[in-house]
Amino acid sequence: xxxxxxxxxxxxxxxxxxxxxxxxxxxxxxxxxxxxxxxxxxxxxxxxxxxxxxxxxxxxxxxxxxxxxxxxxxxxxxxxxxxxxxxxxxxxxxxxxxxxxxxxxxxxxxxxxxxxxxxxxxxxxxxxxxxxxxxxxxxxxxxxxxxxxxxxxxxxxxxxxxxxxxxxxxxxxxxxxxxxxxxxxxxxxxxxxxxxxxxxxxxxxxxxxxxxxxxxxxxxxxxxxxxxxxxxxxxxxxxxxxxxxxxxxxxxxxxxxxxxxxxxxxxxxxxxxxxxxxxxxxxxxxxxxxxxxxxxxxxxxxxxxxxxxxxxxxxxxxxxxxxxxxxxxxxxxxxxxxxxxxxxxxxxxxxxxxxxxxxxxxxxxxxxxxxxxxxxxxxxxxxxxxxxxxxxxxxxxxxxxxxxxxxxxxxxxxxxxxxxxxxxxxxxxxxxxxxxxxxxxxxxxxxxxxxxxx
Amino acid sequence: xxxxxxxxxxxxxxxxxxxxxxxxxxxxxxxxxxxxxxxxxxxxxxxxxxxxxxxxxxxxxxxxxxxxxxxxxxxxxxxxxxxxxxxxxxxxxxxxxxxxxxxxxxxxxxxxxxxxxxxxxxxxxxxxxxxxxxxxxxxxxxxxxxxxxxxxxxxxxxxxxxxxxxxxxxxxxxxxxxxxxxxxxxxxxxxxxxxxxxxxxxxxxxxxxxxxxxxxxxxxxxxxxxxxxxxxxxxxxxxxxxxxxxxxxxxxxxxxxxxxxxxxxxxxxxxxxxxxxxxxxxxxxxxxxxxxxxxxxxxxxxxxxxxxxxxxxxxxxxxxxxxxxxxxxxxxxxxxxxxxxxxxxxxxxxxxxxxxxxxxxxxxxxxxxxxxxxxxxxxxxxxxxxxxxxxxxxxxxxxxxxxxxxxxxxxxxxxxxxxxxxxxxxxxxxxxxxxxxxxxxxxxxxxxxxxxxx
Numbered sequence: 001x002x003x004x005x006x007x008x009x010x011x012x013x014x015x016x017x018x019x020x021x022x023x024x025x026x027x028x029x030x031x032x033x034x035x036x037x038x039x040x041x042x043x044x045x046x047x048x049x050x051x052x053x054x055x056x057x058x059x060x061x062x063x064x065x066x067x068x069x070x071x072x073x074x075x076x077x078x079x080x081x082x083x084x085x086x087x088x089x090x091x092x093x094x095x096x097x098x099x100x101x102x103x104x105x106x107x108x109x110x111x112x113x114x115x116x117x118x119x120x121x122x123x124x125x126x127x128x129x130x131x132x133x134x135x136x137x138x139x140x141x142x143x144x145x146x147x148x149x150x151x152x153x154x155x156x157x158x159x160x161x162x163x164x165x166x167x168x169x170x171x172x173x174x175x176x177x178x179x180x181x182x183x184x185x186x187x188x189x190x191x192x193x194x195x196x197x198x199x200x201x202x203x204x205x206x207x208x209x210x211x212x213x214x215x216x217x218x219x220x221x222x223x224x225x226x227x228x229x230x231x232x233x234x235x236x237x238x239x240x241x242x243x244x245x246x247x248x249x250x251x252x253x254x255x256x257x258x259x260x261x262x263x264x265x266x267x268x269x270x271x272x273x274x275x276x277x278x279x280x281x282x283x284x285x286x287x288x289x290x291x292x293x294x295x296x297x298x299x300x301x302x303x304x305x306x307x308x309x310x311x312x313x314x315x316x317x318x319x320x321x322x323x324x325x326x327x328x329x330x331x332x333x334x335x336x337x338x339x340x341x342x343x344x345x346x347x348x349x350x351x352x353x354x355x356x357x358x359x360x361x362x363x364x365x366x367x368x369x370x371x372x373x374x375x376x377x378x379x380x381x382x383x384x385x386x387x388x389x390x391x392x393x394x395x396x397x398x399x400x401x402x403x404x405x406x407x408x409x410x411x412x413x414x415x416x417x418x419x420x421x422x423x424x425x426x427x428x429x430x431x432x433x434x435x436x437x438x439x440x441x442x443x444x445x446x447x448x449x450x451x452x453x454x
Numbered sequence: 455x456x457x458x459x460x461x462x463x464x465x466x467x468x469x470x471x472x473x474x475x476x477x478x479x480x481x482x483x484x485x486x487x488x489x490x491x492x493x494x495x496x497x498x499x500x501x502x503x504x505x506x507x508x509x510x511x512x513x514x515x516x517x518x519x520x521x522x523x524x525x526x527x528x529x530x531x532x533x534x535x536x537x538x539x540x541x542x543x544x545x546x547x548x549x550x551x552x553x554x555x556x557x558x559x560x561x562x563x564x565x566x567x568x569x570x571x572x573x574x575x576x577x578x579x580x581x582x583x584x585x586x587x588x589x590x591x592x593x594x595x596x597x598x599x600x601x602x603x604x605x606x607x608x609x610x611x612x613x614x615x616x617x618x619x620x621x622x623x624x625x626x627x628x629x630x631x632x633x634x635x636x637x638x639x640x641x642x643x644x645x646x647x648x649x650x651x652x653x654x655x656x657x658x659x660x661x662x663x664x665x666x667x668x669x670x671x672x673x674x675x676x677x678x679x680x681x682x683x684x685x686x687x688x689x690x691x692x693x694x695x696x697x698x699x700x701x702x703x704x705x706x707x708x709x710x711x712x713x714x715x716x717x718x719x720x721x722x723x724x725x726x727x728x729x730x731x732x733x734x735x736x737x738x739x740x741x742x743x744x745x746x747x748x749x750x751x752x753x754x755x756x757x758x759x760x761x762x763x764x765x766x767x768x769x770x771x772x773x774x775x776x777x778x779x780x781x782x783x784x785x786x787x788x789x790x791x792x793x794x795x796x797x798x799x800x801x802x803x804x805x806x807x808x809x810x811x812x813x814x815x816x817x818x819x820x821x822x823x824x825x826x827x828x829x830x831x832x833x834x835x836x837x838x839x840x841x842x843x844x845x846x847x848x849x850x851x852x853x854x855x856x857x858x859x860x861x862x863x864x865x866x867x868x869x870x871x872x873x874x875x876x877x878x879x880x881x882x883x884x885x886x887x888x889x890x891x892x893x894x895x896x897x898x899x900x901x902x903x904x905x906x907x908x
Binding site: 195197199206207208209211212213214215216217218219220221222224225227228229230231232233234235239270274275276277278279280281282287288290291294295296298299300301302303304305306307310311312313314315316317319320321322324326350351352353359360394395396397425426 | 653660661662663665666667669678679683685687724729730731734741742744745748749750752753755758759760761766767769771773776778780803804805807813814849850851878
């Protein structure tokens with residue numbers, strides 16, 4: 001109990017330290033915040049050293065990667081790699097923040113600040129867990145490598161090249177990531193899945209330039225109408241995707257389906273959170289199934305012709321859509337890309353030219369539940385929260401997760417402490433104070449549990 | 455032949471005068487050109503006085519209306535009202551102009567300048583025809599009222615109120631408008647029809663704010679996809695509109711259909727002009743029928759979600775389309791508005807809110823071919839061009855044309871001297887030198903022909 005009591009005694013200082021990290025505007029997407037982003041890396045490097053880790057900064061083509069290591073548990077002890085990111089999303093629109101994004105403010109049990117939950121708070125809690133072990137016992141039960149990057153919000157382009165170039169140094173028995181959410185307050189959650197991604201741009205070209213819709217309308221195919229026909233053909237009346245072969249590799253009896261009924265879905269909270277008039281989607285599946293275990297075809301953007309005020313009578317030369325598919329096991333992004341492109345071509349109306357461009361791809365991921373890592377996580381979370389964790393799917397994509405497994409050969413654990421409605425990429429981002437504090441304990445208990453069998 | 459020889463002798467001066475008018479940047483849509491727009495009105499007022507007309511400037515809530523009158527032909531002579539507009543379209547993008555828009559330049563038999571063909575050149579040629587009569591004979595064969603407005607490019611909002619308030623003064627036997635095009639060089643053309651307009655904005659609202667397309671995608675209806683479905687439902691596989699009742703008032707045996715086969719359609723020129731890969735539209739109709747006698751449903755603009763560079767994974771809260779119907783006799787804009795709104799509501803997918811707003815409407819028009827006005831126009835155009843004029847439909851809308859007929863009770867003649875490819879609302883607008891010069895003669899001959907029976 002020495003660790004737990006150290007944590008409890010030092011919470012006010014831990015909050016003050018987190019505030020200091022949150023005050024650094026490390027917006028990786030913005031050139032004018034380049035120095036700030038580096039400052040966050042240096043802050044973490046210095047802090048890791050101060051609590052007794054070996055820390056090092058590694059330059060990349062973009063923002064630096066920080067490693068913090070403790071390898072004195074011995075060759076027989078497992079090695080845990082903890083991944084997190086110190087960069088944050090842009091903060092616009094600023095006027096929608098109740099308090100400024102880089103002036104942390106605690107209200108109603110929430111730490112409001114850009115980066116509080118995504119991901120500085122969730123990364124920093126691991127540092128505090130490590131500090132607690134070292135301060136209370138002088139050592140850690142396992143070897144630890146903290147891998148902290150500054151480009152997660154801009155695509156993590158330099159992360160996997162760094163990992164691949166340092167596989168020996170980063171060799172580990174488990175990867176732990178805290179960058180996801182719990183299903184509800186007080187309900188510790190283990191991430192069971194991530195969807196993959198295949199992102200496209202569709203360009204439809206008709207006339208060589210915008211035409212007068214009176215003088216020419218009716219006699220040439222309208223690219224915007226043609227694009228609408230293509231998009232309308234993506235789903236049948238049951239919102240089931242019509243792209244041939246799209247579901248071929250999807251497991252209809254996915255065991256996460258049962259889990260959607262066990263975690264308890266609160267439809268009212270979901271509607272409040274999304275502001276949608278109602279839930280809706282593929283027939284035959286509940287809301288969580290639609291997010292956790294079913295692939296999607298979603299329009300992310302549309303642009304054509306005149307979109308300003310009033311009535312300009314233009315027949316557009318061009319129409320564009322951004323469309324992305326979320327993928328589930330065992331769909332392969334490259335295969336889906338081919339199926340999608342073939343399908344769009346097959347349904348493209350005559351009289352226009354259609355071009356499909358692939359922008360982005362990422363594999364789906366499914367946790368390999370069971371084994372020492374998941375057993376340890378279950379015990380640690382139960383000890384910290386007083387309740388057994390639930391398994392929950394996640395509709396978003398973290399393409400580096402399957403990559404970590406592929407390159408390092410170690411299982412990944414998603415042990416997130418966010419909460420629904422946390423505004424991760426929006427104004428008034430917050431992290432629950434309770435989850436920050438219990439997260440420190442959960443992380444500390446996890447290090448113990450990974451050493452000791454149940 | 456005195457008139458014709460006066461015109462021929464004075465052509466260099468006429469061109470110089472037109473250049474002076476074209477140099478005035480009377481862009482009615484732009485507040486910074488308000489004084490320039492008034493300057494064009496004053497220029498016309500002064501010029502009309504100089505050639506022997508009574509001219510007056512009439513203030514409106516917007517740009518002024520100029521009247522120029524000559525009423526000495528006596529009570530038994532017919533009165534002709536000639537309508538034109540002195541305002542011009544904006545000129546952006548400036549970099550696409552070969553020579554600056556307000557520095558007229560003659561190249562390859564074309565007068566390049568903003569407003570050359572739309573409508574300053576076509577308005578000014580009537581002034582020159584009137585001047586030729588007055589200079590050569592000391593009088594005009596008919597009474598003439600020139601009605602010149604400065605708001606045609608911004609919707610002519612103040613025109614009809616002015617006409618309605620001055621019906622006695624504007625009472626006439628014929629209305630002549632030169633603001634349309636000939637079907638080909640050397641082929642004088644009488645406008646046989648105009649399409650009407652019903653312009654809408656469709657707004658589809660789903661979630662209360664943009665959502666993460668991973669975390670929520672699949673479980674709420676995507677407004678952009680819903681909008682695409684609505685638009686895709688506008689036409690069947692033959693590009694025939696599906697809106698119930700849409701064609702109820704359309705005459706399937708329209709006698710303009712035969713005319714489309716008589717004027718000679720040049721598909722290659724059409725494709726070159728539009729830059730379209732091919733013609734296309736409602737099955738069972740040729741290209742000119744599709745433009746002249748068939749109504750349309752066209753998308754004019756689309757906007758939803760993220761439309762910048764790269765792949766933002768947003769599930770949009772909102773999607774918008776601008777959609778307009780071109781109407782043909784005897785479709786009524788208000789009836790079509792009701793049918794359209796009802797139809798959109800009937801096909802709107804569940805799970806989103808759909809709102810249809812009416813932006814603009816205008817009635818279709820069909821020339822009442824025959825009678826003294828059309829007989830006179832036929833003779834005048836044949837005399838000026840050495841060829842009988844053809845009748846041609848026009849796909850665009852000039853909502854004031856049916857309004858003139860309604861308020862003044864006089865037939866309208868569309869005697870246009872533009873040409874295909876004239877770039878009326880685009881960079882490098884031009885008017886044919888030949889048409890400007892022959893247009894002066896045609897107008898002069900028309901005044902004669904309206905007095906004298908064939």
